[in-house]
Amino acid sequence: MEYPDTTNLPSELQEALSTHSANIYRMVAHSPGMAASFLSMADAMLQANSLPLPLRELAILRVGHIYSAPYEIHHHERFARAVGLGDIAIAAAATGSTDGLSSEEAAILALTDRLLLSHTLDDSDRKSALEFLTVTQLADLVLTVGFYQLVCNFLNAFEVTTDGEPF
Numbered sequence: 001m002e003y004p005d006t007t008n009l010p011s012e013l014q015e016a017l018s019t020h021s022a023n024i025y026r027m028v029a030h031s032p033g034m035a036a037s038f039l040s041m042a043d044a045m046l047q048a049n050s051l052p053l054p055l056r057e058l059a060i061l062r063v064g065h066i067y068s069a070p071y072e073i074h075h076h077e078r079f080a081r082a083v084g085l086g087d088i089a090i091a092a093a094a095t096g097s098t099d100g101l102s103s104e105e106a107a108i109l110a111l112t113d114r115l116l117l118s119h120t121l122d123d124s125d126r127k128s129a130l131e132f133l134t135v136t137q138l139a140d141l142v143l144t145v146g147f148y149q150l151v152c153n154f155l156n157a158f159e160v161t162t163d164g165e166p167f
Contacts, residue, residue, distance in 0.1 A: 001158050004029045012036065023165055024071065024151065027158050045147055050140045051133075053083035055108045059141060060148050061093035062112045067152035071160050078167075104132050108141070115145045 003026045006014055013032055016039050017025060025042075028035045049056055057080035064072035080090055088100040096113060098106035107128060114125055121129070121142070129138050154160070 001027070001030075003027055021166065022075070023160050023162065024155060027160050028154065030158075041147060042151075045144060049144060050136045051144065052137075054080065054085040054089070055104060056140075056144060057083055057085050058089055058093055058105055058108050059112045059144055061090065062096070062109055063116065063145055063148040063152060065094045066113075066116050067149065067156065069152040069155045071155045071162060072148065072152055074162055107132065111141060112145055115142060116149070 003023070006017060006026075006029060009017070009029055009032055013029060013035055016036055017029060020039055020042075025035075025039060028038050031038075051059070057076055060076045061073060061080060063069075064076060077090055080093075089105050092098065092101055092105070092109060096109060098109060101109070111121065111125060111129055114121055126138065129141070133141065
C-alpha cells in the first residue's frame with residue numbers, strides 16, 4: 001500500500017508527522033482522525049512508560065515475535081541493545097525460552113505471553129508481578145503489550161517495511 005500524500009492531511013497532522021519519520025507513522029496517516037492520538041500514545045510508550053527500559057523492550061520484542069512483525073522486531077532490537085538488554089534476552093524474545101535470563105526478564109516474558117494468549121492476568125500473575133514491579137509498572141506493562149499488539153496488527157495488515165527509512 002502506498003503512503004498517503006501528506007500535503008492533503010490536516011496541517012496539525014502534517015506538523016506531527018514532521019517529527020515522526022518512521023514508516024509506520026507515515027502509514028498511520030491513512031487514518032487522519034486517529035493518527036494524532038496514535039502518535040501521542042506511541043510517544044508516551046517510549047517516554048512516559050515507567051517500566052525499566054530493558055524490560056519494556058523485552059515485552060515489545062516478544063509481542064513483535066508472536067505477531068511475526070519484522071518491522072517491529074527490527075526497530076526494537078536496536079532500541080533494546082541501546083538500553084542494555086543483552087543478546088540472550090533479545091534471543092529469548094523470539095523463542096520464549098527463559099534459559100539464562102534474570103528472574104525479572106523471565107517473569108516479563110511469562111506475563112507478556114499470558115496477556116497475549118489469555119488476554120488477562122490472574123491473581124497469581126499479578127501477585128508475582130508485584131514482587132518486582134510497582135502497580136504503575138504493571139499497568140504500564142499491560143498497556144505496552146496491548147499497544148504493541150495494535151502496532152503489530154497495523155504493520156502486518158499494511159505490510160509496512162523499513163524501506164526508505166533513514167535508520
